[in-house]
Structure formats: structure tokens, C-alpha cells
Amino acid sequence: MPRMATVAELREKLRRPLLAELNAGCQNRVVAGGVDKLLASPLGNPFPKVREELTGYAELGQPDREAALKRALALLTETPKAAARAPKAARQAVPTAQPGERLAPDTPVARLDTGPGGARKLQSLGLHLLRDVLHAYPHRHEDRRALPDLSQVEEGQKVTVAGRVVAKSRRSPKPGMMILDVTLETPAGGRVKATWFNQPWVEKQLREGAQLVLTGRVKKFGRSVQLGVEHLETLDGAQDSLSTGRIVGVYDSKEGISQEFLRRAAHRALQAAPPDDYLPAHWRRQYSLTDLADALWGIHFPHDEDHLRRGNTRLRFDEYLFLELRMLLQGEDAVLQGKRFQASGDDIHTFEAALPFRFTNAQRRVLLEITDDMRSERQMARLVQGDVGSGKTAVAACALYLAVRDGYQGALMAPTEILARQHYANLRGYLGQLDVRVGLLIGAMTARAKLEMQTRIAEGEVDVVVGTQALIQDNVRFDHLGLAVVDEEHRFGVQQRRKLLAGRPDVLVMSATPIPRSLALTAYGDLELSIIDELPPGRTPIETKLIQDNFRQQAYGFVMRQIREGRQAFVVTALIEENDTLELLAATQLADDLKTILPEARIDLLHGKMPAAEKDHVMDRFRAHEFDILVSTTVIEVGVDVPNATVMVIENAERFGLAQLHQLRGRVGRGSAQSYCVLIAGEHSKKTRQRLKIIEGSTDGFVIAEADLKLRGPGELRGTRQSGIPDLRLADLANDADIIEQARALAKHILAHDPKLEHPRLQYLRSELQNRSQSVAYREVI
Ligand SMILES: Nc1ncnc2c1ncn2[C@@H]1O[C@H](COP(=O)(O)OP(=O)(O)OP(=O)(O)O)[C@@H](O)[C@H]1O
Numbered sequence: 038m039p040r041m042a043t044v045a046e047l048r049e050k051l052r053r054p055l056l057a058e059l060n061a062g063c064q065n066r067v068v069a070g071g072v073d074k075l076l077a078s079p080l081g082n083p084f085p086k087v088r089e090e091l092t093g094y095a096e097l098g099q100p101d102r103e104a105a106l107k108r109a110l111a112l113l114t115e116t117p118k119a120a121a122r123a124p125k126a127a128r129q130a131v132p133t134a135q136p137g138e139r140l141a142p143d144t145p146v147a148r149l150d151t152g153p154g155g156a157r158k159l160q161s162l163g164l165h166l167l168r169d170v171l172h173a174y175p176h177r178h179e180d181r182r183a184l185p186d187l188s189q190v191e192e193g194q195k196v197t198v199a200g201r202v203v204a205k206s207r208r209s210p211k212p213g214m215m216i217l218d219v220t221l222e223t224p225a226g227g228r229v230k231a232t233w234f235n236q237p238w239v240e241k242q243l244r245e246g247a248q249l250v251l252t253g254r255v256k257k258f259g260r261s262v263q264l265g266v267e268h269l270e271t272l273d274g275a276q277d278s279l280s281t282g283r284i285v286g287v288y289d290s291k292e293g294i295s296q297e298f299l300r301r302a303a304h305r306a307l308q309a310a311p312p313d314d315y316l317p318a319h320w321r322r323q324y325s326l327t328d329l330a331d332a333l334w335g336i337h338f339p340h341d342e343d344h345l346r347r348g349n350t351r352l353r354f355d356e357y358l359f360l361e362l363r364m365l366l367q368g369e370d371a372v373l374q375g376k377r378f379q380a381s382g383d384d385i386h387t388f389e390a391a392l393p394f395r396f397t398n399a400q401r402r403v404l405l406e407i408t409d410d411m412r413s414e415r416q417m418a419r420l421v422q423g424d425v426g427s428g429k430t431a432v433a434a435c436a437l438y439l440a441v442r443d444g445y446q447g448a449l450m451a452p453t454e455i456l457a458r459q460h461y462a463n464l465r466g467y468l469g470q471l472d473v474r475v476g477l478l479i480g481a482m483t484a485r486a487k488l489e490m491q492t493r494i495a496e497g498e499v500d501v502v503v504g505t506q507a508l509i510q511d512n513v514r515f516d517h518l519g520l521a522v523v524d525e526e527h528r529f530g531v532q533q534r535r536k537l538l539a540g541r542p543d544v545l546v547m548s549a550t551p552i553p554r555s556l557a558l559t560a561y562g563d564l565e566l567s568i569i570d571e572l573p574p575g576r577t578p579i580e581t582k583l584i585q586d587n588f589r590q591q592a593y594g595f596v597m598r599q600i601r602e603g604r605q606a607f608v609v610t611a612l613i614e615e616n617d618t619l620e621l622l623a624a625t626q627l628a629d630d631l632k633t634i635l636p637e638a639r640i641d642l643l644h645g646k647m648p649a650a651e652k653d654h655v656m657d658r659f660r661a662h663e664f665d666i667l668v669s670t671t672v673i674e675v676g677v678d679v680p681n682a683t684v685m686v687i688e689n690a691e692r693f694g695l696a697q698l699h700q701l702r703g704r705v706g707r708g709s710a711q712s713y714c715v716l717i718a719g720e721h722s723k724k725t726r727q728r729l730k731i732i733e734g735s736t737d738g739f740v741i742a743e744a745d746l747k748l749r750g751p752g753e754l755r756g757t758r759q760s761g762i763p764d765l766r767l768a769d770l771a772n773d774a775d776i777i778e779q780a781r782a783l784a785k786h787i788l789a790h791d792p793k794l795e796h797p798r799l800q801y802l803r804s805e806l807q808n809r810s811q812s813v814a815y816r817e818v819i
Contacts, residue, residue, distance in 0.1 A: 643668070
């Protein structure tokens with residue numbers, strides 16, 4: 038007699054398609070019959086609560102579907118509490134894997150033994166299945182193999198030490214100043230004193246006996262070693278620490294989820310679910326690639342640099358391979374029916390005549406490419422790339438105007454509310470005088486104002502709507518959307534874009550990320566590319582100065598002189614990794630310091646943790662020159678436009694990537710006055726200097742990207758970098774031309790011989806492609 042499936046097995050059987058449904062954007066396409074039918078099958082029997090949640094699923098609207106699925110999934114797996122709410126038969130926690138038990142990569146994380154609440158933590162980071170954990174690569178690595186001998190360290194050296202807190206004290210040498218001293222004992226018996234200035238919030242992490250890993254700069258007082266701590270990690274005290282004595286990965290996380298926890302989860306996932314390699318051995322040999330399991334171990338827990346490099350190369354190759362395969366497979370139906378606009382030359386002239394400037398040649402050329410697309414029957418899918426301030430928005434505004442003149446509505450979607458409001462102001466400037474009705478729709482508006490705007494959109498009383506994600510909520514229905522402009526698209530999830538694009542409008546994507554053309558073609562694949570490679574005339578190049586932090590006083594003296602001349606300044610603090618609370622507090626402290634150094638200046642603060650409405654308010658006041666210095670975390674990175682701001686000071690500039698520094702610097706120099714950027718280096722090594730000198734020496738995004746590339750030698754222990762493109766996690770577009778070529782060649786070869794990937798040898802490759810396509814659908818999107 039066949040064995041009856043246990044409830045746990047049934048639960049998993051049901052959970053998988055539901056999760057797939059969620060990942061695929063709640064399309065009710067799961068197993069031919071859809072979710073309702075799935076539950077009506079015997080599979081649903083032991084789960085009446087779940088069935089109840091999902092009854093009538095097919096009839097629900099998108100957000101309701103998503104919510105119902107999430108509730109159902111929670112009932113199916115998450116906590117004992119949720120399970121208890123389920124009927125008796127199902128009241129059985131998901132059993133964790135037995136040691137040595139081999140699990141499939143699509144097993145839910147609840148089966149991984151990650152301690153109390155572990156599954157929930159992973160899920161909150163978007164990691165639902167073991168494969169998600171396996172492919173959530175560290176964003177950088179730190180070499181903690183040989184922690185330094187404390188008797189040998191030198192003044193000023195940056196070191197990482199691990200140890201146990203043996204003493205702690207707090208003192209306040211003067212009012213408003215708080216110093217926290219902690220003595221750490223290393224396993225070798227050395228002692229180091231770590232010091233935090235004015236950071237009371239760290240104290241609670243530092244109970245006596247706590248195991249810490251600290252990174253900071255050495256100060257020596259006779260034989261005693263003191264550390265000015267820059268980075269702190271708390272360990273959970275387990276014997277088999279994954280966080281010291283090796284090259285350690287640092288993961289994307291959020292408050293309350295420690296690095297140690299994530300390392301342990303990755304470790305367990307690797308042990309429990311070593312994946313089958315989807316790339317047959319002879320191709321691995323042909324392209325000198327290591328096998329998948331070795332690659333995953335290498336990226337998470339490398340034995341040495343070579344192992345890390347090997348793993349990184351293989352996984353990067355795979356990312357490109359699947360991207361290429363998907364593009365080639367989808368290429369057949371690449372031409373989609375879109376809107377057909379007249380986009381008349383007269384209308385372009387009308388638009389330009391209303392501008393306070395003439396288009397540059399580059400803008401004109403790109404506009405021609407856009408209007409060609411708009412006039413054709415094909416759906417436009419075009420990426421406009423241009424350096425910061427090159428005038429992308431002005432071009433997009435013109436395209437929107439053309440759409441409106443042809444009787445359609447237009448939409449512009451921005452990644453943040455600040456940017457949406459700014460675009461709104463700009464578009465009103467460009468289009469208001471041409472009788473185009475421009476509307477704004479963002480989350481921070483009152484429910485009533487939102488509803489009113491939604492109604493106006495639905496009734497066609499607004500011509501162009503600017504907004505954030507609020508634009509693609511289900512209750513927003515356009516009357517006749519013709520053109521959608523998406524700013525910095527990679528910040529949007531694919532699901533989100535798909536919603537906006539449901540009515541098949543033409544699509545224009547704007548991006549300031551400098552990617553060489555050939556690589557952009559791969560990265561964005563299905564988007565045609567237009568490049569604005571010329572800045573508007575009359576811009577005085579920004580003068581950039583790199584200084585060391587002992588010259589801060591002079592730098593701020595210079596800022597003050599600019600302020601006395603009626604100018605404004607941005608001061609940006611470096612992101613403190615893995616802890617947004619620290620980041621916020623660092624910015625707060627810097628603002629306070631500046632108030633002491635520059636008592637005359639009016640100073641305010643902007644940080645990522647502020648509610649959106651408050652951020653807007655601060656930006657509005659800065660734009661209106663109600664204060665002089667905006668101290669901020671990197672929330673201002675993209676697109677902020679305050680022409681009166683002429684100085685950008687970047688503290689701890691060494692902690693930023695060059696591309697990011699370039700973007701940040703682009704926030705000044707937007708008016709006619711001479712603008713300045715001061716990079717303050719908190720670290721004085723030759724390498725840092727060399728890198729930052731690149732920014733000092735050039736204002737061209739492409740030149741900077743290339744110089745950055747040359748500096749990073751092949752022997753370097755390189756962290757994984759995020760390309761900003763949804764399914765390329767490791768990709769380093771500027772550096773990967775060879776790998777891309779190889780991956781493309783292999784993808785072509787595979788499909789030339791087996792266009793549908795039907796050969797049994799390609800079984801794993803096919804299912805991996807499906808897995809990856811589920812979370813990122815390219816052509817399907819537009
Ligand atoms: N052809 C032009 N001549 C003069 N000024 C221009 C021209 N085109 C745009 N500008 C002005 O230059 C500034 C930057 O333009 P815009 O905002 O369109 O650039 P962008 O490429 O979208 O910038 P970012 O990537 O920084 O958001 C604006 O103040 C705009 O009015």
C-alpha cells in the first residue's frame with residue numbers, strides 16, 4: 038500500500054505553488070487551474086483555514102490576492118501560533134531537517150534549523166526558499182583569517198579584532214560628551230580598549246561577556262592599544278564561529294538580524310541543500326568554471342582568495358548565461374504592438390519654444406530616436422542614458438508633451454517621493470505653460486487627496502501624472518495611458534513595472550548609471566539604447582578637492598564663505614554598513630558638530646529613516662533657502678535639484694564607490710555659479726588616495742568608471758558588487774566584457790542545438806531558468 042503523505046509533506050506541496058504564484062505576481066496561473074482549484078483538490082483538505090483565506094481568489098483584485106496569499110502562506114508555515122490557528126490535523130510545526138538530511142533547494146526556509154524565529158527573519162529579508170538563501174550572496178568580504186597580534190599593531194593601522202567584553206565604563210569629561218570604554222580580551226589573551234564617542238545606543242549591545250568583532254583604527258598609549266571603532270559585529274557566542282578566522286562574507290541585512298545569523302543560515306543551507314549543477318561538466322571545462330557547489334561555498338565561505346574568485350566567476354557567468362538565454366528565448370516575439378503617436382515636428386517646436394534654453398545636439402538626436410519609436414506601431418521600450426544633469430528629464434518632458442498632444446495620458450514614475458515631487462515641479466515648469474495638466478500622486482498625500490487624484494486620472498482630467506509606487510497601486514486606473522517614463526528603473530521591482538505597464542503604453546526609462554554601450558545592451562537586453570553624451574552649454578565644471586580629515590576645519594571655513602555669499606551646501610555622511618540606526622545617528626551627530634563649528638549657519642538634517650512627508654518638508658525648505666546646510670545620509674543621491682547649492686562636502690569619502698561619489702557630486706553645479714565638491718578622506722592610505730584622485734581629476738561618468746576599473750587589479754580580494762540591475766547580483770558590468778561574451782556564446786550554442794531545452798541533460802538548466810525567470814521576467818514586463 039502506498040504510504041500516506043504526512044501533513045508536513047502536504048503542507049510543503051501546497052506551499053510551493055502558492056509561493057510560486059506570489060512570486061509570479063499573483064496571476065492565478067498556478068498549475069493550470071489556478072489557486073482556487075488547487076485548494077479544491079484533496080491537497081487542500083487538511084487546511085480549511087488556508088482554503089477559507091483563498092476562496093474566490095481568482096475574483097480578487099491584485100493587492101487582495103497578494104494579501105490573501107501571504108496570509109495563507111503564513112498559516113502554512115510560519116509560527117506555531119499560526120499553525121495552532123489551523124485545524125487540529127495540521128497542528129504540527131514544520132519539522133526541521135535532520136542532520137545529514139538532504140533537502141531540495143526549493144524547500145521552505147522553515148525546514149532549516151536556524152533557531153527560534155529564524156525562518157521569520159529570513160522571510161523578512163525576502164528569503165523564502167533554501168535556494169534564496171544560497172543565492173543571497175554577501176555584498177562584500179572581509180579578511181579575518183589572521184587577526185593581528187596586538188603587540189605588533191601600529192599607530193593609525195586599521196585592524197579587526199575579535200574577543201570578549203571583560204570591562205566596560207562610561208564617562209562624561211564635559212557636558213554633552215559621552216565616552217564609552219570597553220575592554221576586549223582576545224582569545225590569545227591580548228587586551229584592547231575600544232572607545233565610542235557620543236554613541237549611547239551602542240551600549241546595550243555591549244554587555245560583559247559579549248563576543249564582538251570590532252574594526253577600527255589603532256591608537257597607542259605606551260603599550261596599551263586603543264581602537265576608535267568604525268564597525269561592530271556581535272557574535273552569538275557559538276563555538277564554531279563562522280565570523281572569525283576566515284574570509285568572512287558580509288550580507289545585506291536589517292536591524293535585528295545579525296551577520297552571524299545570516300552566515301549560519303547560509304552555512305546550514307549549503308550543508309542541507311547542495312544543489313545539483315545545472316551546467317554539464319564539459320561546458321564547465323570548456324569555460325574553466327568550477328562546479329556549482331564549490332562556487333556557492335566559495336562565495337559564502339571561501340577557503341582563500343582564489344576560492345572566492347573562482348566562485349564569484351562561476352556565479353557571475355551563470356547570471357549572464359540565464360539572462361542571455363532568456364533574451365534569446367523571448368526574442369522571437371520581441372515586436373509588441375504599442376501605441377502609435379503622430380509626434381509631430383510642430384509639437385516638438387512648440388515645446389522647445391517654451392523652454393528657457395535650446396536642446397543640445399545630443400538631446401535632439403535622442404528625441405529623434407524617441408519620436409521614431411513613438412510613431413511606429415511597435416511598443417517603445419527605450420533606455421535613455423545620460424550623465425547627471427545632461428538633460429534627460431527635459432527630453433522625457435518633451436516626449437510626454439507629444440503623447441498628450443496626441444490625446445493620451447502620460448506618467449512619470451520616480452523611485453522616491455522626494456524625486457517625484459521634484460519631477461512634478463520640473464514638469465509643471467516645462468508643461469504648465471503649454472496647457473498640460475500635471476498631477477502628483479504619492480504615498481504621503483492624504484487619503485482624500487489621493488482619492489481625488491485617482492478619480493481625476495481615471496476620468497482623464499489629468500494629462501501627466503508624476504508619482505512613486507503609489508502610481509501603480511490597483512486603485513489607480515488610467516483612462517488612456519500612452520507613455521510611461523520610469524526614472525532610474527532598476528530601483529523598481531519587476532512586478533511593479535508590470536503593473537504600470539498593463540495597458541501597454543510606450544515606455545521610456547531614464548538612467549544616469551554610466552555603463553558602456555555594449556554592456557548596457559546586455560544588462561537591459563530588451564531596451565533600445567539612447568545616450569545623451571553632451572552636457573548643456575555654459576556649465577562650469579565642478580571643482581573637486583580631496584582633503585584629509587585633519588583639514589576639515591578649513592573645508593568648513595570654505596563652506597561658510599560660500600554661505601555668506603548666499604549659497605547653500607550639502608554635507609553627506611558615509612553610509613555605515615549593516616546598521617541604519619548607526620547611520621542615522623552619525624548624521625545627527627555630524628549636524629550637531631557643524632552647528633558648533635558654524636554657529637552662523639542654518640543647518641538641518643535629512644536621513645533615510647524620516648517619514649516621507651518629513652523628508653519632503655525638509656527638501657522643500659532647503660529648496661526655498663530656509664536654511665543653508667543640508668546634512669544628509671545618502672538619501673539625496675539621485676536627482677535632487679537645488680541650483681543654489683554650490684558646495685558638496687562628502688565625509689569619509691573613501692567609503693563610497695566612485696560611481697556613487699560621481700552621482701553625489703552631480704547634486705551641485707546645476708546652476709550657473711561655480712560649484713565645488715570637497716571629498717574628506719577619513720583614511721589615509723595610498724590606495725584610497727589614488728581612487729579618490731580619480732574623482733578629483735574628472736567629471737565624466739564614463740571616464741571615472743573606466744579608471745576605477747583599471748585601478749582594481751586582478752589580484753585584489755574583491756567584494757561582490759551590486760550592479761543595480763535586478764537579476765544581476767554579482768555582475769560587474771564595467772569589468773565583465775569577456776564573461777558576457779562567453780556566456781552569450783554558450784547561450785547561443787545551447788539554443789542552436791536544443792531550442793526548447795528538451796534534452797534530459799539540460800533538465801536542471803531548464804528548471805533553473807524557470808526559477809530565475811519567475812522572479813525576474815524581462816520581455817514579459819513590457
Ligand atoms: N539643453 C539645455 N540647455 C540648458 N539647460 C538645460 C538643457 N537641458 C536641460 N537643462 C537644465 O539642466 C538641468 C538638468 O537637466 P535635467 O534635470 O533634465 O537633467 P537630468 O539628466 O534629468 O539630470 P539628473 O540625472 O541629475 O536627474 C535642469 O536645470 C534643466 O533645466
